[in-house]
Amino acid sequence: MPSVRQSWVASANGHADFPLQNLPFGVFRRAGTSETPRVGVAIGDDILDIPACVAAELFKAFGDDVQHAARACVSPSLNALMGLGAASRRALRDALTALLASDVDENARQIEQYALVAQSSAELFLPVEVGDYTDFYASVHHATNVGSMFRPDNPLLPNYKWVPIGYHGRASSLVVSGTPIARPSGQRKGPNDAEPTVGPSRLFDYELELGAFVGTGNALGTTIGIADAESHLWGYCLLNDWSARDLQAWEYQPLGPFLAKNFASTIGAWVVTPEALEPFRAPLAPRAEGDPAPLPYLTDEGDRARGGLALTVEAWLRTTRMREAREPAVRVSTGSSLDLYWSFAQMLAHHASNGCNMRPGDLLGSGTISGPEKGSRGCMLELTWRGAEPLELPNGERRGFLEAGDELTITAFAERDGAVRIGFGRCTGQVIG
Amino acid sequence: MPSVRQSWVASANGHADFPLQNLPFGVFRRAGTSETPRVGVAIGDDILDIPACVAAELFKAFGDDVQHAARACVSPSLNALMGLGAASRRALRDALTALLASDVDENARQIEQYALVAQSSAELFLPVEVGDYTDFYASVHHATNVGSMFRPDNPLLPNYKWVPIGYHGRASSLVVSGTPIARPSGQRKGPNDAEPTVGPSRLFDYELELGAFVGTGNALGTTIGIADAESHLWGYCLLNDWSARDLQAWEYQPLGPFLAKNFASTIGAWVVTPEALEPFRAPLAPRAEGDPAPLPYLTDEGDRARGGLALTVEAWLRTTRMREAREPAVRVSTGSSLDLYWSFAQMLAHHASNGCNMRPGDLLGSGTISGPEKGSRGCMLELTWRGAEPLELPNGERRGFLEAGDELTITAFAERDGAVRIGFGRCTGQVIG
Numbered sequence: 001m002p003s004v005r006q007s008w009v010a011s012a013n014g015h016a017d018f019p020l021q022n023l024p025f026g027v028f029r030r031a032g033t034s035e036t037p038r039v040g041v042a043i044g045d046d047i048l049d050i051p052a053c054v055a056a057e058l059f060k061a062f063g064d065d066v067q068h069a070a071r072a073c074v075s076p077s078l079n080a081l082m083g084l085g086a087a088s089r090r091a092l093r094d095a096l097t098a099l100l101a102s103d104v105d106e107n108a109r110q111i112e113q114y115a116l117v118a119q120s121s122a123e124l125f126l127p128v129e130v131g132d133y134t135d136f137y138a139s140v141h142h143a144t145n146v147g148s149m150f151r152p153d154n155p156l157l158p159n160y161k162w163v164p165i166g167y168h169g170r171a172s173s174l175v176v177s178g179t180p181i182a183r184p185s186g187q188r189k190g191p192n193d194a195e196p197t198v199g200p201s202r203l204f205d206y207e208l209e210l211g212a213f214v215g216t217g218n219a220l221g222t223t224i225g226i227a228d229a230e231s232h233l234w235g236y237c238l239l240n241d242w243s244a245r246d247l248q249a250w251e252y253q254p255l256g257p258f259l260a261k262n263f264a265s266t267i268g269a270w271v272v273t274p275e276a277l278e279p280f281r282a283p284l285a286p287r288a289e290g291d292p293a294p295l296p297y298l299t300d301e302g303d304r305a306r307g308g309l310a311l312t313v314e315a316w317l318r319t320t321r322m323r324e325a326r327e328p329a330v331r332v333s334t335g336s337s338l339d340l341y342w343s344f345a346q347m348l349a350h351h352a353s354n355g356c357n358m359r360p361g362d363l364l365g366s367g368t369i370s371g372p373e374k375g376s377r378g379c380m381l382e383l384t385w386r387g388a389e390p391l392e393l394p395n396g397e398r399r400g401f402l403e404a405g406d407e408l409t410i411t412a413f414a415e416r417d418g419a420v421r422i423g424f425g426r427c428t429g430q431v432i433g
Numbered sequence: 434m435p436s437v438r439q440s441w442v443a444s445a446n447g448h449a450d451f452p453l454q455n456l457p458f459g460v461f462r463r464a465g466t467s468e469t470p471r472v473g474v475a476i477g478d479d480i481l482d483i484p485a486c487v488a489a490e491l492f493k494a495f496g497d498d499v500q501h502a503a504r505a506c507v508s509p510s511l512n513a514l515m516g517l518g519a520a521s522r523r524a525l526r527d528a529l530t531a532l533l534a535s536d537v538d539e540n541a542r543q544i545e546q547y548a549l550v551a552q553s554s555a556e557l558f559l560p561v562e563v564g565d566y567t568d569f570y571a572s573v574h575h576a577t578n579v580g581s582m583f584r585p586d587n588p589l590l591p592n593y594k595w596v597p598i599g600y601h602g603r604a605s606s607l608v609v610s611g612t613p614i615a616r617p618s619g620q621r622k623g624p625n626d627a628e629p630t631v632g633p634s635r636l637f638d639y640e641l642e643l644g645a646f647v648g649t650g651n652a653l654g655t656t657i658g659i660a661d662a663e664s665h666l667w668g669y670c671l672l673n674d675w676s677a678r679d680l681q682a683w684e685y686q687p688l689g690p691f692l693a694k695n696f697a698s699t700i701g702a703w704v705v706t707p708e709a710l711e712p713f714r715a716p717l718a719p720r721a722e723g724d725p726a727p728l729p730y731l732t733d734e735g736d737r738a739r740g741g742l743a744l745t746v747e748a749w750l751r752t753t754r755m756r757e758a759r760e761p762a763v764r765v766s767t768g769s770s771l772d773l774y775w776s777f778a779q780m781l782a783h784h785a786s787n788g789c790n791m792r793p794g795d796l797l798g799s800g801t802i803s804g805p806e807k808g809s810r811g812c813m814l815e816l817t818w819r820g821a822e823p824l825e826l827p828n829g830e831r832r833g834f835l836e837a838g839d840e841l842t843i844t845a846f847a848e849r850d851g852a853v854r855i856g857f858g859r860c861t862g863q864v865i866g
Contacts, residue, residue: 131564132605137688147687157686162629163620167688168601168695172565172790173653182654184787187596187728196595198728198786220606220697221615247787253590254580255570255600256689262601263787264653295620295631353631354617354680354692357605 004420008102009116011044017413017423018042021279023096024270024424025078025235031123039073039081042270042425043100045119050074052115053099058107062095070095077129078213078271082234083360085216086274089234093275124269126176127237128213128361133174133265134351135209135241135365136166140341142370145382150249161291164298164342164350169241169365170262177268181242181429183404184263188246201244203387204402204431207368208315208378208410210337211239211267212344217358224352226300229345232358236277236309236344238268238410238427239365245381245401267363268410268427276422280414281307285339297353298346309344311337311424313369313412315378319397320405329409330394333383335369335376337412406431437853441535442549444477450846450856451475454712456529457703457857458511458668464556472506472514475703475858476533478552483507485548486532491540495528503528510562511646511704515667516793518649519707522667526708557702559609560670561646561794566607566698567784568642568674568798569599573774575803578815583682594724597731597775597783602674602798603695610701614675614862616837617696621679634677636820637835637864640801641748641811641843643770644672644700645777650791657785659733662778665791669710669742669777671701671843671860672798678814678834700796701843701860709855713847714740718772730786731779742777744770744857746802746845748811752830753838762842763827766816768802768809770845839864 006013007020018024024042028049029035040047050073053059059070069092072080081089098104099111137143140160147155159165175181183204189196215234218224224232241261248260284307293299313336318329342350347364368378377383380401384390387400402408409428415421439446440453451457457475461482462468473480483506486492492503502525505513514522531537532544570576573593580588592598608614616637622629648667651657657665674694681693717740726732746769751762775783780797801811810816813834817823820833835841840863846856 132603150687159620159622159629159683159686162622163684165684165688166691168603168691170565170601170789171604172792172795175653182788186787189592189595195725196592196728198730220608244787250592251596251598252687252689253592254583254685254689255598256685256687258599258601259783259787259789262789292628295629297631350692354619354677354696355615356603356692356695359605362605 006102007043007100008105008108009044009046009100011046015044016421017425018044019420019422020097020100021420022272022276022422023093024272024276025127026269026271027076027078027125027127028117028122030117031121037076037125039075039078041096042119047117047119047122048096048100049115049117053111056110056114058099059095065091066095076125078127079129079361082213082215086231089273090275093273124176126174126267127269127271128363130171130174130361130363131359133169133171133363134166135169135367136164136342136347137367138164138340138342138347139367139370141339141372142368142378142382145370145377149381149386162295164347166347166351167256169265173262173264175264175266177266177427179266179429180432181264181266183431183433184244184247184259186244186247186259187250189250196250200433201246203245205243205245205380206315206402206408207241207243208313208333208335209239209241209368210311210313210366210412211237212364213271214358214362215360217360217362218352220357221355223355224349226298226345226349227302229349232348233274233344235271235273237271238412238424240266240408240410240427240429241365242266266427266429268424270425272422272424277309277414279419280310280416282310282338284308294346298349300345309337311412311414313337313410316409316411317399318407319393321395321397325395327395329407332391333375333377335371335378337369339371340366340369402431404431404433439535440476440533441538441541442477442479442533444479448477449854450858451477452853452855453530453533454853455705455709455855456526457705457709458560459702459704460509460511460558460560461550461555463550464554470509470558472508472511474529475552480550480552480555481529481533482548482550486544489543489547491532492528498524499528509558511560512562512794515646515648519664522706523708526706557609559607559700560702560704561796563604563607563794563796564792566602566604566796567599568602568800569597569775569780570800571597571773571775571780572800572803574772574805575801575811575815578803578810582814582819595728597780599780599784600689602698606695606697608697608699610699610860612699612862613865614697614699616864616866617677617680617692619677619680619692620683622683629683633866634679636678638676638678638813639748639835639841640674640676641746641766641768642672642674642801643744643746643799643845644670645797646704647791647795648793650793650795651785653790654788656788657782659731659778659782660735662782665781666707666777668704668706670704671845671857673699673841673843673860673862674798675699676812699860699862701857703858705855705857710742710847712852713743713849715743715771717741727779731782733778742770744845744847746770746843749842749844750832751840752826754830755828758828760828762840765824766808766810768804768811770802772804773799773802835864837864837866
């Protein structure tokens with residue numbers, strides 16, 4: 001393994017999520033204060049306070065572009081920085097790397113004193129003010145599994161392998177990791193019920209997803225070509241699209257999911273950049289025999305040659321009894337972003353192909369990431385086949401769906417020989433009521 | 434007819450849309466200037482510039498609440514004013530009425546000189562910065578007609594008369610009346626095509642809708658009771674949910690419409706208040722024999738007793754040839770908001786029933802307003818039965834769907850004996866390409 005660049009922030013070296021090679025962006029303040037939230041990057045167990053570095057004029061040595069980008073971090077959201085685009089992000093990231101690397105540690109003492117905040121004493125906020133949130137359905141395994149439960153005779157619809165299927169989600173109810181999630185009430189009607197009844201969802205679920213944020217957008221009436229699409233994706237996050245399956249089954253025809261989803265979606269606090277993920281590109285799962293080639297506006301041979309996002313994604317469950325017994329969360333699934341049928345670049349190019357305008361900070365969700373094996377299914381609906389095969393937890397508890405007090409956590413990481421492992425932190429939420 | 438309060442703005446008296454009794458809110462500036470857009474109300478052929486009245490201290494006589502509301506109008510959107518809620522709107526409206534009424538015209542000379550802008554010399558903007566836009570499907574006639582084309586064996590789904598069906602629309606592509614509408618390209622696949630092709634929509638349509646804006650919202654995890662729902666609705670607008678029917682047919686399963694709709698939706702520039710509409714309440718169309726009673730969370734007997742929004746809604750078409758021949762637009766349909774199966778109060782109570790949070794300025798669309806008669810169908814898809822029965826225009830042209838150059842305009846008005854007619858102005862867009 002080649003020698004790895006180290007940080008003078010000791011906790012970063014060997015950190016499972018946040019080594020010097022990651023530097024994900026987030027919005028934070030010191031917990032228990034009324035400070036204005038602001039942009040920082042995670043480094044080891046700490047956060048580098050970018051506005052504090054601006055105030056200390058630490059970016060002066062890096063030129064105008066970097067200073068401009070750093071000033072955009074004096075903000076309670078990443079939107080302004082995202083709107084500056086990819087070149088600006090790369091320049092700022094290079095400067096942050098230089099400030100934090102152990103080989104150029106001239107400012108270390110000053111940063112440590114004035115611009116480093118322990119994550120354990122920080123409050124993290126929604127990193128982005130999302131104008132529009134679109135959720136896709138990019139896992140063919142998820143689509144096939146769910147389809148076979150909702151439409152046994154017609155699991156995968158004929159449009160699936162042509163169209164990156166997506167729908168608009170609710171932006172107002174996006175919350176940051178750690179926010180408790182109230183189980184929604186709504187109309188449910190079983191196949192044998194004469195009429196619907198109203199009450200708390202009994203089939204309460206999570207969906208393990210990744211999200212991508214738009215950087216520079218496009219004007220209404222213009223498109224984003226597939227070859228350019230990746231450069232418009234500013235960064236990636238963890239996403240849990242909580243779902244009330246009983247509400248969904250009754251309401252979703254003909255216009256799609258609505259109250260079954262829009263009561264809350266949780267996103268992770270850290271936005272990981274394409275630069276941090278670049279070393280982990282890997283070949284995408286090959287298309288199945290007989291699958292159509294994507295239409296030209298969705299075809300980028302270069303994209304396929306470069307490979308796709310190679311992230312291992314995991315879901316962890318901890319019940320109230322486990323928490324009381326101080327037992328750790330149990331992993332309920334492990335999947336891979338390489339199993340997605342459509343890439344984020346394809347989702348974005350499709351989304352803008354009709355002239356729909358994207359704004360900085362708009363969020364695209366992958367949809368539930370499920371793989372071909374049972375252990376890689378990204379939601380309870382699939383894992384337990386709608387409750388028919390409940391999960392058996394180590395303490396003897398069983399779960400068909402999530403119950404009150406359950407804490408569900410999503411994680412993601414990238415690792416490979418010759419590169420330093422990076423991760424996304426945690427995207428967690430406890431079910432209330 | 435009782436004597437009618439007049440305005441000293443002469444053009445207001447007898448105005449088809451904007452008499453003293455209406456006073457709809459909008460956002461404007463003098464055309465051709467770089468003035469900051471700001472809030473005003475339409476009065477006759479003019480706009481009352483509320484920030485100019487604030488600067489002239491004309492609200493001082495009306496007390497703190499009115500002054501607070503008027504200061505919220507020093508803004509390029511109505512959001513701040515909407516967030517102050519219904520009591521604030523009523524107080525400001527009363528003050529504006531007093532300023533504009535001919536019986537208390539002490540400030541007329543000053544207002545005329547400094548705070549009245551001719552609509553003909555004003556530029557109108559999107560009146561609201563919409564956080565989330567939700568479109569419903571509240572016309573049972575529309576749902577039945579469309580259902581019988583998309584699903585001949587199953588036109589009205591079993592959930593329709595229980596659930597106010599809705600879906601999330603795209604906020605970024607909301608545009609104000611007058612904005613040209615680029616016909617979108619996308620995937621189309623006819624039933625006899627082996628594969629989809631990509632190209633401009635051939636079945637390009639409008640949808641005649643009304644929109645309602647949320648005033649005070651609700652916190653995530655709380656609900657809005659049906660009895661309170663109406664007080665959360667700040668005002669109403671015209672809405673055209675442009676639709677590419679060929680894209681829609683191919684993409685909409687299983688997650689609903691997406692690229693078929695999100696390239697643009699046009700809203701009228703004027704937001705009409707509940708107070709202006711109050712005199713026109715009328716009994717709702719009775720539910721059909723055998724229809725289920727709405728579930729308790731959607732039942733407000735008081736609401737039903739008070740009656741519903743009684744608006745006549747119309748769609749007007751003008752082709753390029755008609756424009757070149759200086760022929761006026763032709764009315765292609767006339768409907769009524771009383772034919773909606775679900776009220777806006779029911780839509781809002783349903784939307785928040787799962788704890789989904791609403792923010793000031795969020796937009797709810799009614800969905801296409803169609804009535805039981807052919808002449809009251811609110812989109813080309815229904816009017817021409819998917820093109821099978823084209824419209825015959827007075828100049829001999831025929832239209833199955835909209836074509837390049839066509840200008841589609843939506844209007845709405847309320848009138849009844851004993852009240853002064855009010856209207857919404859125009860919601861118009863020309864199809865480009």
